[in-house]
Amino acid sequence: MEELLPTVLLPGEAEALVESLRNFQLRDIGDYGWIRQHEYIEKLNMQAVLSASSGQEQFLIELLVNNAKIPILIQELITVEIWKQKIFPILCRLEDFKPKSTFPIYLVVRHEASVINLLETVFFHKEICESAEDTILDLIDYTHRKLTLLAAQSSSGKIPVEQKLQREDLANLSSMQELKKQAEDMEFEISLKALSVFRFITGLIESLPVSAVTRMLNTHNFPCLLVQLVEHCPWSYREEGKLKKFENGAWYEVPREDHVKITKLDGQVWIALYNILLSSECQRKYNFNNFSKGQLLKLRAFLTEVVIDQFPNLLEIQRFLSHLAVTDPDPPKKDLILEQVPVIWDQVVGENSGKWKAIAKHQVNNMFSPSEEELKSQARRWAKTYNLDVMEALIPDKPKCAMCGFEAAKRCSHCRNEWYCKRECQVQHWQKHKKACNLMADTLKKIQEDIQTPTN
Known part of the structure; x- marks a missing residue:
């Protein structure tokens, strides 16, 4: 049943x-x-x-x-x-x-x-x-703000969320300072959601108002912005020789055999690029000037055989870029229309x-x-x-063991935040987990007290 x-x-x-x-x-x-x-x-x-x-x-x-x-x-x-x-x-x-x-x-x-x-x-x-x-115009502007912030933070080498939480002593922050930090950390995940929404929008380019396509391509130059996300990959970083990626709301250590595996977030960017670059409407409207052409050709370095094997449709982008490299596309055609603008x-x-x-x-x-x-x-x-x-x-x-990465069924009873497949893994991981565990447990306790029994 x-x-x-x-x-x-x-x-x-x-x-x-x-x-x-x-x-x-x-x-x-x-x-x-x-x-x-x-x-x-x-x-x-x-x-x-x-x-x-x-x-x-x-x-x-x-x-x-x-x-x-x-x-x-x-x-x-x-x-x-x-x-x-x-x-x-x-x-x-x-x-x-x-x-x-x-x-x-x-x-x-x-x-x-x-x-x-x-x-x-x-x-x-x-x-x-x-x-x-x-309001699709307002949503396109919103996603542009979020993705621009994401690309800027990554290119500047800003410390990822996971490391920031470990390196700052939250116990010394006031409740409002702590809330401010939570908001900053939440911004990262919001930006990733905005990326997903934008990818869905690109899949419906033929149904969008003309003003929406113009705004996406020439007002905000999303193709070049997406190139920056491919280049800097904000949801991935290396620490002490280990590769970590962000997926499903958490950072995780990537096994060596999976280092070249495309994640869902990588896929969102590539699909958006695919939808934009191979759309006849976008090719007709986009301004392939020297700058944008140079930015787009950077993608060729990332289109390896391993990547294309995982996502065969990218072969079409590779062919498009090869053609772009040896041609000078016509200037975009300007339609005589009354362009709408976002208002919210x-x-x-x-x-x-x-x-x-x-x-x-x-x-x-x-x-x-x-x-x-x-x-x-x-x-x-x-x-x-x-x-x-x-x-x-x-x-x-299913949750993964924080120590070995296998499927886990037991949760840390103190902080309720980490999972383990067996007692031995929990013991081995304790020295690394101890500080974060105590901090998380204290924070949860404080939140519960704030909500249920606030002091006068």
């Missing part, structure tokens, strides 16, 4: 939650209605993952399309991105702001990750992309320019200083949102 996956939402519940989604003003982020909507998006997010894993996502897709909610989700995504850039730094600088719990602020910081994760799960479907309508970012910033500090103080006084009863109520609701059966079902792969 086929095993049934846990269900987060019944069909009627999912329909009610989707219908209730609406846009919030920047000033209202963090209020009661906004927090409830964040919970709804989290539930829809989990249900989307569970449904997609069982091939039963069509019902949720139809709900989002028929109720025209994709533009609302895109506006939510960009509004909270602006909040994190404009309001959050002000909160972190307020010396007299020492909240009983940073959990309400954490929900806002997390919101961007929740929305982009939901969009990543559903954007595989053509009807979702088409239902975005004009400019509209939100324009409406709130000069009001950032006032908005921050308003939110401190009215939203981010909840009473003890309000915090307990939030904790109870979140305990219902996240139940163990659902969370286990959302794990994409």
